[in-house]
Amino acid sequence: MSLQRLRTDFSFAVLVLTGTCLVVAVVPFALYRAMVGPVAVAMLDSAIIAVVLGAIVRVWRGGAVEPAARLVSVALGAGVLGTVALVGPLAAPWLYPYVLAVFLLTGRRWAIALSAITLAALLLMPGAYESAVQAAVHTTTGALSAAFAYVFAQRAGLQHAHLHRLATHDALTGALNRRSLGQELERAIDAARSDAGTASLIVLDLDRFKHINDTHGHEAGDRVLIEFAHAVRDVTRRTDRFFRLGGEEFLLVLPGADATALARLCEALRDATRTRLEVGGEPVTVSIGAAVLQPDETAREWLVRADRAMYRAKRAGRDRAVIDQPAPATG
Ligand SMILES: Nc1nc2c(ncn2[C@@H]2O[C@H](COP(=O)(O)OP(=O)(O)OP(=O)(O)O)[C@@H](O)[C@H]2O)c(=O)[nH]1
Structure with missing residues (x-):
């Protein structure tokens, strides 16, 4: 050790x-x-x-x-x-x-x-x-x-x-890379549990990014990624941790954010992306999956719920946010 x-x-x-x-x-x-x-x-x-x-x-x-x-x-x-x-x-x-x-x-x-x-x-x-x-x-x-x-x-x-x-850090967007993700998730979970507080996660995946690259070139794709990172920083707090998971997939760890704050932020992110980012005259959109930390949930389970919610947003037609609602406890 x-x-x-x-x-x-x-x-x-x-x-x-x-x-x-x-x-x-x-x-x-x-x-x-x-x-x-x-x-x-x-x-x-x-x-x-x-x-x-x-x-x-x-x-x-x-x-x-x-x-x-x-x-x-x-x-x-x-x-x-x-x-x-x-x-x-x-x-x-x-x-x-x-x-x-x-x-x-x-x-x-x-x-x-x-x-x-x-x-x-x-x-x-x-x-x-x-x-x-x-x-x-x-x-x-x-x-x-x-x-x-x-x-x-x-x-x-x-x-x-x-x-x-x-x-x-990711060299292109300046977001954190995966290296410290596990540590940040554990930190947010510990803080939420020790202060009887809460925390939320957001997975963001830009829509039809392959199409942007194929149609407008890789450089235009890079520019979109950089501008997206700027937009995310503008609508989040300094204490929120912003990661690039790879390609056009990003993640936000939000210490202290409850369901109401999470819903508001998801909409702000979706709106900022659509209104501020464009390529070839077309707006760029993002699909968002989110999850509020549940009692006794592990970092992995929390991440999987947010990720699955993002895929539900994709399947439902993209350019939307889905906040995972955990199944009510039975018994
Ligand atoms: N310009 C650029 N493109 C990247 C980078 N990293 C990954 N990509 C591209 O991102 C694209 C991701 O495409 P897909 O995973 O098919 O996703 P998508 O086209 O956004 O489709 P949906 O997510 O289903 O809306 C691929 O074309 C990758 O080559 C990068 O750093 N810069």
Whole structure:
């Protein structure tokens, strides 16, 4: 489970790998100081190792990564300052891996703040540097390391967000792809059940889309898909989740929407499609199937009911919405 998380959860992997490197690097120094002294440095090193290992174990067991990473960053900063206070300028170069580690571990604001505090504290600490020139060199190179780490963290953050979007969204319409559908359905079901609320699902399938492609070309078909996605976004709420299931089939997960809201939204979607979308002078239409979540229903059963309702709308002549009415409970 956690090995799988190591592959898929970026910040979890960064905490575990960075923390492991730091522990491997600090252990020999802790042993050396335990044998040669000062013992206070050995104790400080041991405390740092304990905090890092404790944080890794905590997140490995399912804890949140962010607070653990912040705790590690603060502990490492205290470790750098404490070691310099006890050992003197010899320990000042720990500043550099520290600056890199905080940019890897925490958000950019935290990393800037922690780096600045550590640099300033070292500058003000009596005996941290042997001369003003040494202080100037370490402060400048430390600040430069932080600046480069910032640039790297910013680029990596943008690329990560870009890759995440590519993996979770449909490139043509910007709707979510199937990847997170199961998770969103479970989330909507959990929210509905824990707040004694409700949730609804809508399956939307554009009508005679093959005909649009065959008659007006694939590009016209693509344009219709893009405009349809715009129209759907305009009539839905920000909290509604919009998916492209494939081809010309879409799905909406509507947390909190009851039967009345669902009926109103189905009509708004049908109307927006018919009035806003056209190709070759002809209106584009959509067939809609919908279902309000029932007590004890699974995500799969809910989805199947909405899907079947959409096929009923197709069979009834298209350009209409069918809301599934579950059979009344017997007994
Ligand atoms: N332009 C375009 N067409 C696509 C895309 N994905 C799937 N299609 C086309 O969508 C069409 C779907 O056709 P069908 O499943 O027969 O459905 P339909 O013609 O809409 O018929 P009904 O659903 O019964 O009204 C096929 O021609 C696919 O090639 C896409 O990304 N862009």
